[in-house]
Amino acid sequence: MLAETKLLSLSKSKFLFNNIILLRNISISTANNAKDNYKLVVVGGGGAGLNISSRFVRKLGKTNVAIIEPSEWHLYQPGWTLAAGGVKNPDSFRRPQSKLIPSGVDWIKAKASVFEPESNSITLDNGEKVKYDYLVMATGIRIDFDGVKGLKEAMANDEQVVSMYSHETVKNVFPAIQRYKGGNAIFTFPKVPIKCPGAPQKVMYLAEDYFRKNGVRDKGDVYYCTTIPAIFGVKKYAEALMEVVKKREIKLNTLTHLIEIDYKNKQAVFEKLDKPGTTFRLDYSLLHVCPPMKPFDEIKNSPLVDETGYVDLDKYTLQHKKYPNVFGIGDCTNLPTSKTAAAIAAESSILATNLGNLIKGKNPSEAKYDGYTSCPLITGYGKTILAEFDYDGKPLETFPINQGKERRTMFHLKSDFMPILYWTAFVRGYWGGPGIYRKILNIFSFGKN
Ligand SMILES: Cc1cc2nc3c(=O)[nH]c(=O)nc-3n(C[C@H](O)[C@H](O)[C@H](O)COP(=O)(O)OP(=O)(O)OC[C@H]3O[C@@H](n4cnc5c(N)ncnc54)[C@H](O)[C@@H]3O)c2cc1C
The missing domain is CATH 3.50.50.60 (FAD/NAD(P)-binding domain)
Known part of the structure; x- marks a missing residue:
């Protein structure tokens, strides 16, 4: 009753x-x-x-x-x-x-x-x-899916060429990771600017972790091919990520630009940006593409x-x-x-x-933006480095701990807390960033960096 x-x-x-x-x-x-x-x-x-x-x-x-x-x-x-x-x-x-x-x-x-x-x-x-x-x-x-020659055809004809960069295509990514049984797994980063520059490597770390957990990691190589000269644009987090890359034996190709996909031969074609006109091909058995953006x-x-x-x-x-x-x-x-x-x-x-x-007829220059941005760099299931920095690439960390370390708490912040924050406060105009919390919490931090 x-x-x-x-x-x-x-x-x-x-x-x-x-x-x-x-x-x-x-x-x-x-x-x-x-x-x-x-x-x-x-x-x-x-x-x-x-x-x-x-x-x-x-x-x-x-x-x-x-x-x-x-x-x-x-x-x-x-x-x-x-x-x-x-x-x-x-x-x-x-x-x-x-x-x-x-x-x-x-x-x-x-x-x-x-x-x-x-x-x-x-x-x-x-x-x-x-x-x-x-x-x-x-x-x-x-997001310009036409920006790489052959990308759309490859995604339509080869289920191992995937991209998380739309609602329609993101659902194909995890099945492709699950199908991987060895060979080259390649993840690309296009020419800047793109939104969330950490995202193309986050998906790579998750895939690599999945391969490890499922006993296929030693059956092939994982490549990160990026157009920029380093793994990440901010020194502190680039150093932390390089530790991850070395530990996980990921092959990092910097200044390497994806220009074409030849899905019939299962090859990706790259241009070396430090040697204009020089191209090379890499076989793939999984190719995740971050398309250029405009x-x-x-x-x-x-x-x-x-x-x-x-x-x-x-x-x-x-x-x-x-x-x-x-x-x-x-x-x-x-x-x-x-x-x-x-x-x-x-x-x-x-x-x-x-x-x-x-x-209201008052001073329109009262508030000044310092360039604060953040990127929760997921490095595996249950692991995240929370990068936060300003216009000058200076870390602006919210928590009184060293955020350059991989942490489970930061993974849950990214995967469980941030979506709730987005739907309940951000889109309703009640979230203006963590600046005030950073000031309070960092009273307790001494020499964390
Ligand atoms: C894979 C991925 C992972 C990411 N991860 C993170 C993360 O971990 N943390 C983080 O903070 N950010 C992340 N981002 C970035 C974040 O999602 C974007 O920065 C943010 O969503 C951009 O919001 P926006 O309102 O500027 O643009 P959008 O969300 O793109 O919205 C723009 C809107 O404008 C509309 N529009 C376009 N042209 C016109 C027009 N002519 N007339 C009228 N309307 C128009 C569009 O329809 C759209 O709805 C990620 C992004 C991606 C793709």
């Missing part, structure tokens, strides 16, 4: 919950009846866009903020490494945008095609125009970008260099830091202060 009552109240609350979600959806689904002018328009509904629109709808009130975002789904991309390693189901990292766009924000379900910042106007791909007083650019970066064409062709195609910002204030009522955040910007969700969290509090000030 008690169980039945509990079940009944559970299904009642589920019913109520579903209907609240439904009501909430109706209030935000204003796709084709957008207002002519918004106080603030945010372009892009990734982590950066959701965080910022959540913060500003609380400041500016309902119907004053709009998000322009064409996609039905929001993707928690930091989870793809865990999905590739078979730790989590990729579907758990995807949620409908309708459930994430903050209440009170108008969702303009379209793509922003033409930007006219001189007249504060954006033309959508359906031909409609949206005007704004203030604009935040948060359009992310495009700004989206609509952004690259807009007046908002620098010569590289990224939104041109003051690196400290996040305000546009030419258009003072425009700010930017996240992967689409030219901020010279690693493109990560962790960086976005820290950027979001700076942007909220400075844009908030500008709207």
